[in-house]
Amino acid sequence: MLTERTRIIKESLFAHNRQISLERGRLYMESYQETEGEPVVMRRAKAFRHVLESHQIVIDDHDLLVGNRTPTPRAGVLSPEMSPYWIMDELDQLPVRPQDRFDVSEEDKAYFREVLYPYWKGQTLNDWFTAHLEPEVAxxxxxxxxxxxxxxxGQGHIIADFEEVLRRGLGDIRDEVADYAAKTPENDFYQAALVCMDATIAYVRRYEGIVREKAADPATAPTRAAELSRIGDVLAHIAIQPARDLYDALQLLWLVSVALQHESNASSLSLGRADQYLLPYYRASVAAGATPAQVRELLQCFYLKCNTVVFVRSTESAKFFAGFPTGYNLVVGGVDAEGNDASNELSELLLDVQRDTRLPQPNLSLRIHRATPERLLHKAAEIVRLGDGIPQSFNDEVNVRAFTNRGVSLADARDYAVVGCVELSIPGRMYGLHDISMFxxxxxxxxxxxxxxxxxxxxxxxxxxxxxxxxxxxxxxxxxxxxxxxxxxxxxxxxxxxxxxxxxxxxxxxxxxxxxxxxxxxxxxxxxxxxxxxxxxxxxxxxxxxxxxxxxxxxxxxxxxxxxxxxxxxxxxxxxxxxxxxxxxxxxxxxxxxxxxxxxxxxxxxxxxxxxxxxxxxxxxxxxxxxxxxxxxxxxxxxxxxxxxxxxxxxxxRDKSGPTADLMSVGKLDNVLDSNGSLLNVKFTPSTLAGEGGLEKLMAYLRAFSRLGIQHIQFNVVDRATLIDAQKHPENHRDLVVRVAGYSAMFVELGREIQDDIINRTEHVL
Amino acid sequence: MPAATPAATPQDPPRAAPRAALYTNVQRFSIHDGGGIRTVVFLKGCPFRCPWCCNPENLSFEPEVSWKGRLCIHCSMAEGGDGLVDCPRMPHECPTGAKELMGKPVDVDELFDLVMRDVTFYEESGGGVTLSGGECLAGPNLGAALELLARVHEAGVGTAVESTLAVPLSTDAVARLAQVVDVFLVDFKVADREGSRRVVLLDPELRDRNLQALSAAGVDLGERVVARMPIVPGYTDGPANVRANARRARELGIRRADVLPFHQLGEGKYDSLNKDYAMRGVRQLSDGDVAGIVAICQEEGLVTVVRGE
Structure with missing residues (x-):
């Protein structure tokens, strides 16, 4: 269950229409105007620094974690430095288009048309691409x-090495970068990386200053002031030092993640194997006396934070990726570097928190292998049955081989995780352009x-x-x-x-x-x-x-x-x-x-x-x-x-032979070749999975899925009648989360075509 | 379109070879028919006539043609026509599948290959293959049923039958069933013998004798038999009937019961076969409606599951 605090935070996510935010666009331009003639990588670093130094920080009245992408939650951040063209074309359409709507103020429209567009026109990523695209390809x-x-x-679709961030701390990584930069002063990348690391550390301290200021404000209630002081202490520590406990770890993880969003403004800067890299900090918190309720509330705050960021796409792109798949993909389970089961008590807990938050992010993924413990599988089945389409399941028995087949070392392959929806990647070691084209x-x-x-x-x-x-x-x-x-x-x-x-x-x-x-x-x-x-x-x-x-x-x-x-x-x-x-x-x-x-x-x-x-x-x-x-x-x-x-x-x-025949058919494909990831939708009616017997059958189905060598499977467990009612009376189903494809979304935020598609996917019922 | 087989007309369905068993459907991923994930084979034909039957296509031992009006695009007859009367097309010529031939001859090799396709799921779920019907152990079906069950059993896959057991079974048949069937899902419908014979044409004493014969042949009725109780308004839902059935099951040594609330999933099939249906419009029962019946079964000492495992 959500606590009073987290219930209020969840409600605040959907309290207002989604807005377009031009703040980053303005800051980026301001910096670029001052860095003419410098190497691109340095210009990008300085623009990033300017955003972190200047964007509006908002401290929520309830949250235990800080770090906001935009002044209001779920706002769309436009990146005119990538392409101002689709924005110019679609500015008036953003509030009314069929999919992924955002409000834009008239003031912002004018600012975009008169200032941002003329500045960026001709010097963006998209200009470079268009100018170099061969006519035959076009x-x-x-x-x-x-x-x-x-x-x-932005390219996105990648997992940073969060394990290392938490273990070494920002200061130690910054010092390593500084060493490289000092030894190789002519390498622009090192110089730019140093700017970025310093900017990130300063960003954490900026939050600390604002939090402490608010704690000291006489208008702040004493209980909240005490909470803010605690957050201030956490921030003071993690600005440089490694995480000590779960609080440190989640706050550092989130702020680094937000910084990465500010840098790339891309979809699917994913979270990787959180049950692995958070475990030592979780255990430290438990050993230090944190209660299960405290741990759970902190995780709820983190999950809710993952829902504050949405990604604004062009109308065309939103057709392909409808419903804001921001791609905070978070993986639990799977094998360790030696091939043994790596799951732990945190794996189950991370699945279970979905029961409280019931939102599309983080996009939970379960890695299954032949020795996945029954308990973890049972937990996953319980959460799947809630109907949010979460978690989706990935199969180590084929995915590890898929990577070794591409020359990835066995140990790295066994550490695979998922970016975005279903794209397989190696956390902290792979830049895979996983979503570069559909064919x-x-x-x-x-x-x-x-x-x-x-x-x-x-x-x-x-x-x-x-x-x-x-x-x-x-x-x-x-x-x-x-x-x-x-x-x-x-x-x-x-x-x-x-x-x-x-x-x-x-x-x-x-x-x-x-x-x-x-x-x-x-x-x-x-x-x-x-x-x-x-x-x-x-x-x-x-x-x-x-x-x-x-x-x-x-x-x-x-x-x-x-x-x-x-x-x-x-x-x-x-x-x-x-x-x-x-x-x-x-x-x-x-x-x-x-x-x-x-x-x-x-x-x-x-x-x-x-x-x-x-x-x-x-x-x-x-x-x-x-x-x-x-x-x-x-x-x-x-x-x-x-x-x-x-x-x-x-x-x-067209599949009329039931869900076992589905899997048998898919199992005939040479799935090991799909090292970039593949996707299988299966829909069950809730009654099929009723009772303990229903859970056991779902678990058996998942084990069979693993044996059949299929890479991925996800479930929609919603009544057709519920979905049809949600189309007719969206106001009654504002909280209905459904599986789209490799990610979940709020059903009422999807366009009609995608809604119809989800309704029509075969429902296996008996 | 390929030429029609002259014998196959809707008015005169093709006759199978004498005594050949027919089947109408192989349903994969069945989950309430004997434990785990199962494949159910429906054999055609039943000597009994339960008014609430939800598989009317499996009453006759003969092939039949069915026609589902909602699928028909009226390619060969006027709108409003009856496909069983007015449509000249053979079932195999029907483009939509609205018209279907119910009843294909059992080819044990073919069925065995089909039911074994889901062996991975049986292994992981403790499931297997269930024979149902119709009455899968009725005379015309018995030979094919035993043969298929034996093949599946030999392959190491769990087997079950859904049967009234109120059919004549030779000592040899009983012995073979005891050997190749893991779980018997046996109907307990109208407890009173005369009432049962009158309403559904079924003699419960014959069932009980067969159960005793199975017991004598080594079947532990407590472990391997489940009493299945369809709860049908006006027929089987009286507390006295339920209690009598439960007591009888306990006397025989049965320890488990499945309570099956009346449903209307078969209603459309009567329409597609132009058959009268006595239960039209009768309300379906919910789990809540059968709570009292479950309580009675439990009082009588039966481990009771609604809708089956």
């Missing part, structure tokens, strides 16, 4: 075969079919042609991703973040210049289910049964099933041929063949940081916009209709 992107991401915002395999099918009005003599000829199309566009996508990669290097290095990622200090290079130990680029193949279903229909109906001609099929697709009698064929294609997700080998193996082909193809390419491309298979909410650009397909999909959700999930409504 044209392909225009066809919507792929969509390179992070061309107008629309269904668009490739459509292009192939239209390019071959003569048809194909055999199924192999057809699949070879589709694969050739995929290969063609993968090559173009890779070039687009690499242009974006370089754009971040040239315009947007992140020296604070780089200081906290190995081996940037050893290498003397920012992460954007290849300083990290591991440097992949992750690109997601989308459309496996629809591709398998479509090709199965063609194989059987056209090539084997010869029930209709290739030309007839093309004509029907071209007119989107609108001709006389077309609906009969469409129904037949939907209902009378096997579909992926029902444990029917002949169609499942088509999906497996294409996912493997895509994975092997992308892995052939390198990026500018010396890393390789690697495949993932998740859609977040992109199955809707990616479906919108694909015409009618032989699986019976209508033009513009969504693609299968998730990434590995069957097409909505």
């Amino acid at each position: 044209a392909a992107q225009g066809q919507k075969v792929f969509a390179v991401a992070q061309t107008d915002k 629309n395999m269904m668009k490739c099918l459509e292009i192939t079919m239209r390019a071959h009005p003569e048809g194909f003599p055999s199924f192999e000829a057809l699949t070879d042609a589709v694969k050739a199309t995929i290969d063609h566009y993968v090559a173009l996508m890779v070039r687009g991703c690499n242009t974006c990669d370089l754009a971040h290097r040239e315009t947007s290095p992140t020296p604070l973040l780089s200081t906290l990622v190995h081996d940037c200090l050893e290498n003397g290079a920012d992460i954007t210049s290849g300083g990290a130990r591991y440097n992949p680029s992750g690109v997601q193949g989308v459309g496996t289910a629809n591709l398998a279903d479509s090709l199965e229909v063609v194989r059987k109906a056209v090539l084997e049964e010869k029930a209709l001609s290739w030309a007839d099929l093309l004509a029907m697709l071209g007119r989107d099933w609108q001709g006389a009698g077309d609906e009969v064929w469409r129904q037949r294609f939907v209902n009378r041929y096997p579909k992926y997700g029902n444990d029917v080998d002949e169609v499942d193996l088509i999906g497996a063949d294409f996912l493997r082909h895509y994975g092997e193809e992308v892995a052939k390419y390198e990026n500018p940081r010396g890393g390789h491309f690697q495949p993932g298979s998740y859609t977040v909410s992109a199955h809707i916009p990616l479906g919108a650009v694909v015409g009618a397909t032989p699986d019976g999909r209508r033009a513009g209709e969504q693609l299968a959700d998730g990434g590995l999930s069957p097409m909505v409504g």
Whole structure:
């Protein structure tokens, strides 16, 4: 249960409409105006410092932790230094657009149009990207075969080495940076990193000063003054020193996390394996006499803090990532460096706090392996059954191998965590550009079919042609991703973040210049289910049964099933041929063949940081916009209709053989190739999981998931009726949290299309 | 469209070979039918006629055609038509699956492969395979049932049957069932013998004799039998009936009972088969409605679960 304090904090999160904040944009510009001609990495460091020195600090009247991104919670921070263009275009739309709305004051609109836009125009990340993007790649992107991401915002999708921050303290890391900077004065990265470390330490002290001032204010109630004094003591210590207990640890973790947000303004600066790195501090607090209630309230405060930050996206981007997936992904469980179970008492507690806060962040993830203790699995099942879609589960039995297969050391692979939604990463050691592009395999099918009005003599000829199309566009996508990669290097290095990622200090290079130990680029193949279903229909109906001609099929697709009698064929294609997700080998193996082909193809390419491309298979909410650009397909999909959700999930409504068949189908894919991460949605009705028997079946289902070698699974456990009622009466369901895709969101904050999609995903009921 | 099989018309469904068992459905991820995650195979045909039956497609031993109006797109008949009468298409020609042939001949090898697909889930959950129906142990079904159960049992997977057990079983059949079935989910419906024979055509004494025979063949009825009590308004929900059933079960040595509150999940199936349904519009029972019945079972010494494990 929330305490009185945390209940008030939770309510305050949703008390006001979300605002747009231009504070950071203004401060960034002020600094840039003074650093003309300096190296980019130093300009970024100084701008970062200026933000930390000057942004408005707000001390809540109740919170036990301090650290605010914006003056009001859940405000959207615009980054005109990344791209002012979409903002200029959409300024008036932000309060009324279908997804992720924000209020903007007229004053701010004018300030943006008259000051910020003219200043940044022509010198941003997006300008660099656009200027260097090859026309051929731009044209392909225009066809919507792929969509390179992070061309107008920070890269994010990374986990800093929080374990080291807590263990060594900011002062010790700062001194190490100072040594490097002194030894190598010509290295701009070191100089910039030193500015950032000093700025971060000063930032902690700035909070301390404000907190102590407020504590001394006679208007502050004595009980609150005592709390503030305690916070002041914590801040005074952690400005330089390592954490001593859980209070220190959470406050330091949060302030460093906020500083990283101020630096990058990016999605998914994730939290990593908190049950591992917080454990010594938790135990120290318990040993020093902290009560379970005190510990719990502190964790509640931390979880609520994770919900104060939302990420504002362009309208187009918000279609792909609807509902503010800020990406405070927090992992519990899994194996240690030797492969033994690493879970502990804190793993269960971190899951259990979700029961109190019931919000989308932090995005809890459970790592499962063959020796995951029953107790932890039971706890996870209890929390899943609450219906928030939390935690999602990841499978060590395949994910560790996925990394070693890419050249990650076994010990590092066993330490994997999750960034953003479902992207697998190595905390503190990997800059993985995990969300750099989505690839629309269904668009490739459509292009192939239209390019071959003569048809194909055999199924192999057809699949070879589709694969050739995929290969063609993968090559173009890779070039687009690499242009974006370089754009971040040239315009947007992140020296604070780089200081906290190995081996940037050893290498003397920012992460954007290849300083990290591991440097992949992750690109997601989308459309496996629809591709398998479509090709199965063609194989059987056209090539084997010869029930209709290739030309007839093309004509029907071209007119989107609108001709006389077309609906009969469409129904037949939907209902009378096997579909992926029902444990029917002949169609499942088509999906497996294409996912493997895509994975092997992308892995052939390198990026500018010396890393390789690697495949993932998740859609977040992109199955809707990616479906919108694909015409009618032989699986019976209508033009513009969504693609299968998730990434590995069957097409909505086509999996009719239950949740075990779902897993059997997904288990046939070569999941170990998807080292960037993949996503499977499963929905249960609450009644299916009722009682202790229901929990045991869910646990068994999770253990089977692990044995079947599937990477990821997440559950929505909500009644269809509840969701439909929430659409009709959003005012009654303001607190309803649902799973979208690798993350959860407030249902009423989602646009209609995504709401409908969540309602329609197959509900397994008995 | 592929040519129609001449024999297969809605008015004259294809006859299976004499005595061949039919099945209508294989339901994976069943969770209230014998413990753990299970696959249930529904064999077609039942000699009894419970008015509340929720699987009317499994009453007849013959193949039948069903038609679900809500799925029909009227590709071959006018709107408002009855698909079982007016639609000329064969079930296999129906594009939407509105028209379906209920009753495929059992091929034990094929069914065995299908039910074994979820073995990972059985192992992790302590589940397995359940045969249901219809009456899966009725004469026309018994041979196929025993064969499939034996195959599954040999493969090391748990087996269960949902049965009235009120069917003639030879000594040999009893011995084989004792060997290959782990759990018997046995119906206790109308306790009074005459009432039962009149209402559902079922003789509970035959069931009890079969239970005693199973006991004699080595089945510990306390461990391996669950009394299943459908609680149906006006038929089985009287306290005296429940108590009589519970006592009878205890006398036989049964220790566990599943109380199954009446539901209406079968209503649509009657429509799709054009069959009369005696329970139309009768309110479904909630867990709360059967609290008193659970209490009676518990008083009589039965470990009682609502809706089954």
